[in-house]
Amino acid sequence: xxxGVLEDVRVLEIGQGISSCFCGKLFAxxxxxxxxxxxxxxxxxLRAHGPFPGDVPHPERSGLFLYLNTSKLxxxxxxTGPTGRGIFRKLLDSADVLVENHAPGTLASWGLDIPALxxxxxxxxxxxxxxxxxxxxxxxxxxxxxxxxxxxxxxxGIGSPDREPLALPLAQTEYQGAIAGAVATLFALFARDxxxxxxxxxxxxxDVIATMHVAHSKLPPVLxxxxxxxxxxxxxxxxxxxxxxxxxxxxxxxxxxxxxxxWARFTEAIGNPDWVQNPRYRKRRAMAQEYPDEVDALLxxxxxxxxxxxxxxxxxxxxxxxxxxxxxxEVASDPHLAERGFxxxxxxxxxxxxxxxxxxxxxxxxxxxxxxxxxxxxxxNEEVYxxxxxxSRDDLCALRRAEVV
Amino acid sequence: xxxxxxxxxNDASVLPLRGYRVLDFGWAVAAPTVGLALAxxxxxxxxxxxxGRLDGLRxxxxxxxxASIVNDPSPDIEMEMHPLFHIVNxxxxxxxxxxxxxxxxxxxxxxxxxxxxxxxxFSPGVLDxxxxxxxxxxxxxxxxxxxxxxxxxxxxxxRDVTTYAxxxxxxxxxxxxxxxxxxLLGMAAGGFADANAGLMGVFAVLASLxxxxxxxxxxxxxxSQGEATAVLMGEALMDNAMxxxxxxxxxxxxxxxxxxGVYPCKGDDQWxxxxxxxxxxWEALCRAVGNPEWTREDTFADAYSRKRNSDALDKxxxxxxxxxxxxxxxxxxxxxxxxxxxxxxxxQVYRHPQFQARQAFVHIEHPYIGKExxxxxxWRLSGTPGGVFRRAPFLGEHNSYAFGELLGLPQDSLERxxxxxxxx
Numbered sequence: 001x002x003x004g005v006l007e008d009v010r011v012l013e014i015g016q017g018i019s020s021c022f023c024g025k026l027f028a029x030x031x032x033x034x035x036x037x038x039x040x041x042x043x044x045x046l047r048a049h050g051p052f053p054g055d056v057p058h059p060e061r062s063g064l065f066l067y068l069n070t071s072k073l074x075x076x077x078x079x080t081g082p083t084g085r086g087i088f089r090k091l092l093d094s095a096d097v098l099v100e101n102h103a104p105g106t107l108a109s110w111g112l113d114i115p116a117l118x119x120x121x122x123x124x125x126x127x128x129x130x131x132x133x134x135x136x137x138x139x140x141x142x143x144x145x146x147x148x149x150x151x152x153x154x155x156x157g158i159g160s161p162d163r164e165p166l167a168l169p170l171a172q173t174e175y176q177g178a179i180a181g182a183v184a185t186l187f188a189l190f191a192r193d194x195x196x197x198x199x200x201x202x203x204x205x206x207d208v209i210a211t212m213h214v215a216h217s218k219l220p221p222v223l224x225x226x227x228x229x230x231x232x233x234x235x236x237x238x239x240x241x242x243x244x245x246x247x248x249x250x251x252x253x254x255x256x257x258x259x260x261x262x263w264a265r266f267t268e269a270i271g272n273p274d275w276v277q278n279p280r281y282r283k284r285r286a287m288a289q290e291y292p293d294e295v296d297a298l299l300x301x302x303x304x305x306x307x308x309x310x311x312x313x314x315x316x317x318x319x320x321x322x323x324x325x326x327x328x329x330e331v332a333s334d335p336h337l338a339e340r341g342f343x344x345x346x347x348x349x350x351x352x353x354x355x356x357x358x359x360x361x362x363x364x365x366x367x368x369x370x371x372x373x374x375x376x377x378x379x380x381n382e383e384v385y386x387x388x389x390x391x392s393r394d395d396l397c398a399l400r401r402a403e404v405v
Numbered sequence: 406x407x408x409x410x411x412x413x414x415n416d417a418s419v420l421p422l423r424g425y426r427v428l429d430f431g432w433a434v435a436a437p438t439v440g441l442a443l444a445x446x447x448x449x450x451x452x453x454x455x456x457g458r459l460d461g462l463r464x465x466x467x468x469x470x471x472a473s474i475v476n477d478p479s480p481d482i483e484m485e486m487h488p489l490f491h492i493v494n495x496x497x498x499x500x501x502x503x504x505x506x507x508x509x510x511x512x513x514x515x516x517x518x519x520x521x522x523x524x525x526x527f528s529p530g531v532l533d534x535x536x537x538x539x540x541x542x543x544x545x546x547x548x549x550x551x552x553x554x555x556x557x558x559x560x561x562x563x564r565d566v567t568t569y570a571x572x573x574x575x576x577x578x579x580x581x582x583x584x585x586x587x588x589l590l591g592m593a594a595g596g597f598a599d600a601n602a603g604l605m606g607v608f609a610v611l612a613s614l615x616x617x618x619x620x621x622x623x624x625x626x627x628x629s630q631g632e633a634t635a636v637l638m639g640e641a642l643m644d645n646a647m648x649x650x651x652x653x654x655x656x657x658x659x660x661x662x663x664x665x666g667v668y669p670c671k672g673d674d675q676w677x678x679x680x681x682x683x684x685x686x687w688e689a690l691c692r693a694v695g696n697p698e699w700t701r702e703d704t705f706a707d708a709y710s711r712k713r714n715s716d717a718l719d720k721x722x723x724x725x726x727x728x729x730x731x732x733x734x735x736x737x738x739x740x741x742x743x744x745x746x747x748x749x750x751x752x753q754v755y756r757h758p759q760f761q762a763r764q765a766f767v768h769i770e771h772p773y774i775g776k777e778x779x780x781x782x783x784w785r786l787s788g789t790p791g792g793v794f795r796r797a798p799f800l801g802e803h804n805s806y807a808f809g810e811l812l813g814l815p816q817d818s819l820e821r822x823x824x825x826x827x828x829x
Contacts, residue, residue, distance in 0.1 A: 005616035005624070030612055049660060051644035063643030118787075133785065136762030142686075142744035146657055146665060150678035151746040153754040155667065158583065158593060164667045165676055165748050167657055168593060169582035170640045179604040184784030186611035187446050190421035191789040193618075199788030207765050210754050211780030212438070212600040215766070218751045220488035223778060224468045229750040234590045243571070245580065245591030252591050254575035262567070316566055323572040325591045328645040328652055331578040331635065336563040342632055355646045360633040361609045362558075364539075364625035366616060 002369045004031010009189070012037060012091055013072070014079065015101035016045050018171055019129045019205065021068035022178035023099050023185075028071035029359070029368050035091065035384060036069060036375060040076040040403050043377045044069075053351065059377065060350035066374045067356055070346065074375025075384050076405045080110045084404045090389050092117065096198075097185055098126045103142070104134045114200055124198040125188040129181040131173075133204030143206070145171040152209035157218065159231040166231075176213065177205030235292055240284030245325060246296055248303040252325035253311055255299075260284070262320050269318040270302050348373035381405055419789040420447025425614070427522040428453060428513070429497065432460040434596055435570075435630060436526035436554045437493040438603025439610060443522070444496035445782050446791040451516070451807055452497040454800055455504070456829045462490035463800075469774040478773070484800065485773055491797040492779040495769060499798025500807045501829055504535050508827035515812055517542045517549060521617075522610055526554040529564050539625045548623040550613045552606055558629030568630075570596030577635040578642075584654030601637065602630040661708070663715040664690070667748060668726040670734060676748040677731040679722065679738065684708065686743055693741035694725045769796050804828055 009032040013024035021036075021044065028034035038044050046068065047059040078084040092098065098117070100107060107114055114126050128134060131143030132151075149155040149167035159166040167173075181203040188201050221227035221238070235244035242255040242263075257263040263284065267276045275281055275298050280291075287295050303311065308324035315322040326334070332355075337343065344358040351373075359368035385391045385405065399405045425448040429440035437452070444450040454460060467473070467486035475482055502516075503509040514537070517523060523542060525532055532538050532553075539551050553559060556568035557576070566572075574580045574593055584590040606628055613624035635642075641652040657666040667676045681687050684707065691700040699705070699721050704714045711718055726734050731747030738745035747753075754760055755778065767781040782792045808814045808828060822828040 005612045008619060009615075026608060051640070051647055051650070053647045055648065063647055064640045067639040067643050132759060133763055135785070136759045138759040141739045141746075142680075142742065143746065144662070144665070144680035144682065144744050145659070146667065146678045146680050147744050147746035150667065150676070150748040151754075151757075151759070153749050153751040155676075155678070155748050156750040158590075160585070160588070160590065163585060164657070164669070166583065166585075166590075166667075168597065169579065169654070170638065171659065172597075172637060175637050176601065176604065179601070179608065180783050183442065183604055183607045183611065184786060186608065186615065187421045187784070187791065188786055188789070189615065190446075190611070191419060191786065194419055194421070194423075195416070195788065197788060199786055202785040202787065203783070204763060207760070207763055208604075208783050210751075210760060211765050211783055212603065213597060214751050215754065215780055216434070216492050216600070217489060217596065219755060219778060220492075221468060222750075222752045222755075224472060224488065229752060232592075234592050236592065245589070252581075252589060254571055254580060254591055256569065256571050258569060316563075319567050321567040321569060321572050323568065323575040325575050325581045325589070326578050327581050328578050328638070328641045329649070331576075331638070332642060332645050334576075336557060336561045337632070337635070339561045340558055340629070340632065342635065354643070357636050357639050357642050358632075360605045360636045361626050361628040363609065363613065364627075365622050366620075 002031070002371065003366045004369070004371070005363060005366045007031035007366070009033070009097065010095050011035070011097045011099060012095045013099045015099065017101065018046070018068065018174035019178045019181070020099055020101040021046060022175050023127065023129060023181045024072060025068050025070060026179065026182040027097075029370060031366065031371070034072040035380070036072045036074045037077050037079070037088070037091070038074060038377060040078050040378070040405055043076070047377070058350070066348060066351055066354065069374035070356065071371040072375055073380040073384065074378065075381050076378040078404050079112065081404065083399070083402070085111050087385070087389070087404070088112070089120070091384070092121050092124060096123070096125060096189065098124060099129070099181065099185070100126070101129045104128070104130060104139050118198060118200060122197050123192060125185055125192065125201060126198070127181050127185045127188075127201040127203070129177045129203045129205065131204065132206050134202040145173045148173040148206045148209060152206045153214040153218070153229065154209050156229055157214070157231055160233045161231055173205040173209050176208045177203055180208045235288070237288045237292065239288060241287035241292060241295055243288065244292065244296065246299060246303055248306055248308055248311060250307045251327070253303060253308060254323045254325055256321055265318045266315070266320045266322070269314055269320065344370055346370045346373050349376065378405065416788065417790055420791055420793070421789055422446045422448040425449070425522065426520045427451065427524060428516055428520040430523070430525035430527065431554070432526065433462060433599070434493055435599040435602040436524050436606070438600060439524050439552065439554070439606040440497060441493050441495065442603070442607045443610070445793055447793065450497040451520070451803070452494055452499050452798060453513075454499060454501050456501055456800065457503060457505070459484065460490060462493070463487055472774045474775065475773055482773060488774070488777060491769075491771060491777055494797035495779060496793040496795050497798055498803035498806065499801055500804050501801035503826055503829045504537060506825065506827040508822060508825060510536050512808065512812070512822070512827060513537055514541065514545050516807065517545045519811055520546070521550060521614065523549060523551045524554070524606070524610075525552070529553070529555050529559045543623060546623075548617055548621055550610060550617065550624045550626070552610055552626040552628060554602060554606055554628045554630065556629070557631045559627045570598045573598040573630045573634055577631050578638050579634060582641065582652060582654055585656045586654065589654050598630050598634045602628065602633045605633040658715070661712065663708070663711040664718050664722050666719060668719070668723050670726050670731045671729055675731050677726055677734040678746050678748060679726075680744040687711065689741040690738065690743045693738050693743055767792075767794050769794050771796050801828070
């Protein structure tokens with residue numbers, strides 16, 4: 001197995017859904033040993049999520065589960081009962097990190113109160129990723145991605161002005177919470193070097209989105225210029241024209257030219273049409289805020305006569321930062337990503353060989369890799385419970401019959 | 406603050422990265438966000454700037470002009486008045502070096518010997534060409550950790566493409582999923598790719614530092630913002646890999662959940678988000694809205710039927726939400742155990758009791774524009790919370806410290822380097 005930069009870190013992951021899975025995956029693909037603990041019955045809810053090959057559901061063939069659980073070992077365990085809880089504590093004994101994403105208080109209700117765990121396992125880092133965090137008036141409120149998107153301010157800025165606000169696609173708030181959780185866990189491990197102790201890492205997805213994704217650029221204009229934070233459809237009128245998505249022959253282009261030279265190069269590249277000389281179309285702020293439809297209409301004939309890739313190639317030649325709105329098949333077959341080796345093939349005992357998105361970054365030494373496919377439900381029960389914890393096969397069968405594992 | 410902060414062992418003075426030093430060449434948002442997180446948690450981060458090539462965030466008329474205590478600021482003062490620059494560069498020290506001058510290159514090499522981490526997001530090849538690429542810096546410090554963040558990576562046909570955050574989101578499929586079933590919008594709010602790359606970059610740097618602790622090995626990290634964003638598209642990419650399906654915008658819909666979305670409320674452009682997954686949550690919602698007849702129809706009896714009839718369900722639910730403000734609807738639903746939250750704009754987020762309780766925002770005094778709001782540490786560590794809330798540096802503010810004290814250059818050398826525009 002390829003060595004990894006985090007190969008000395010041992011993580012226990014217990015959770016449901018994207019945020020705990022992605023946090024654990026970030027560690028696992030970097031070489032940490034991540035043991036994913038799933039309930040004995042249906043397992044992680046993502047096993048039922050899909051997508052499925054041929055749209056035929058199967059708990060070992062869910063695309064999102066397969067992707068988010070690469071490189072992990074998998075065991076089943078019911079930690080809500082006394083026996084399971086005892087086994088869980090044995091697992092904690094040799095863990096550096098516990099990653100969990102249950103509603104605050106849930107672990108305590110299972111007899112796994114976090115402050116008590118930190119006392120019993122002084123070097124343990126417990127990382128909790130939740131929608132709103134472990135504190136504050138919203139601590140006990142429920143939340144899914146749409147709610148976090150609403151509360152954090154991101155939805156207020158996406159969508160058509162005359163229709164409902166939109167969240168980012170594919171539950172992005174869960175991923176951002178997961179990454180922040182992974183980062184904060186590493187900070188906690190550095191702190192442990194100094195203090196000898198672990199601690200509780202408390203990450204709220206709403207905090208991450210509200211601050212790093214929205215406030216950092218949207219709050220200052222509100223505070224200083226009295227700007228309205230609002231949704232503006234397919235364009236952003238705060239930027240000089242263009243900052244907009246427009247149709248072309250075979251799809252859509254994202255047009256943006258933050259610097260005036262970029263816009264000048266574009267108008268040159270399209271042959272300096274007459275309208276470019278009109279003073280009305282040289283005032284980029286007015287174009288963006290007062291008559292963008294007009295300018296969109298002027299660009300339309302040129303755009304509609306050309307494909308995304310033709311326009312993109314021309315723009316690259318002229319150093320104009322327009323980009324095609326790529327569809328998933330185009331991303332999957334992008335020659336650039338192919339040359340970068342971004343997509344990675346891996347075989348899975350139930351799902352077969354598949355292509356997965358790969359590394360979020362490239363390391364020169366001891367790098368990222370899919371070290372094993374996503375675990376089958378309980379695949380490593382024998383290895384972990386028998387070989388490591390010393391349970392006999394008899395024990396394992398008894399635990400199974402009792403639905404502890 | 407969480408109760409955990411009162412436990413024995415909470416030590417605000419222990420900064421997890423104290424003793425580490427970072428050379429931060431990043432400009433704009435994505436790369437400087439990496440340096441920011443490291444600085445917040447105690448690293449000494451030297452933000453490298455150059456008078457001849459100022460960060461775009463320092464340029465132009467400041468939006469904070471009217472908050473300024475300086476009337477009619479000179480350009481030198483105005484460049485210090487930009488909130489966006491202050492946010493991503495707080496807690497850092499500021500130095501100026503002109504890497505177009507050979508003497509500037511020498512200075513950076515000397516500085517690199519004293520630094521654990523170097524962060525940059527120049528166009529691929531720029532630092533190599535002036536002799537400050539990884540190979541060069543590794544000669545100075547064999548175990549250096551260098552993060553090169555770029556739009557699409559240090560290699561490949563799109564290596565040199567000009568981009569900024571929206572371009573990246575378009576190229577890797579994120580923008581193509583934003584819109585309604587009948588209308589693609591392709592426009593996200595703010596620079597999503599920037600903050601994402603920032604967080605991923607910190608993870609890569611911290612992991613590399615731990616690896617170096619164990620093995621003595623350095624690291625070169627080639628980070629493509631495009632790839633860091635593409636890994637978030639896994640759900641749709643797997644659908645394409647398995648089924649050749651090309652996912653399109655679906656509004657707010659998510660598989661397996663109904664009701665799930667944003668519903669209109671009383672008042673102008675007021676909305677509440679509501680999400681129901683389990684049968685228990687559905688029954689709670691029925692109670693919360695007063696158990697009207699329609700909730701007992703077979704059409705909505707179980708999760709499968711609710712999803713199949715989600716349009717009709719949304720219409721019914723909207724009839725209820727329209728009678729309430731987002732806050733009323735939220736309170737009623739949450740008190741019954743249903744996930745609901747108002748759609749807030751960023752001004753409302755800033756004033757909201759939850760974000761205030763979480764200390765999501767802090768205020769840092771700036772000599773020219775007074776108290777500035779910016780985000781605090783995004784994570785809450787119960788034992789060593791971190792958080793170095795010192796203002797962003799003035800241009801070259803810490804040159805004497807960096808070149809005089811750290812490098813030990815005598816005063817006359819500093820003056821000569823300044824006159825020769827190497828320190829500039």
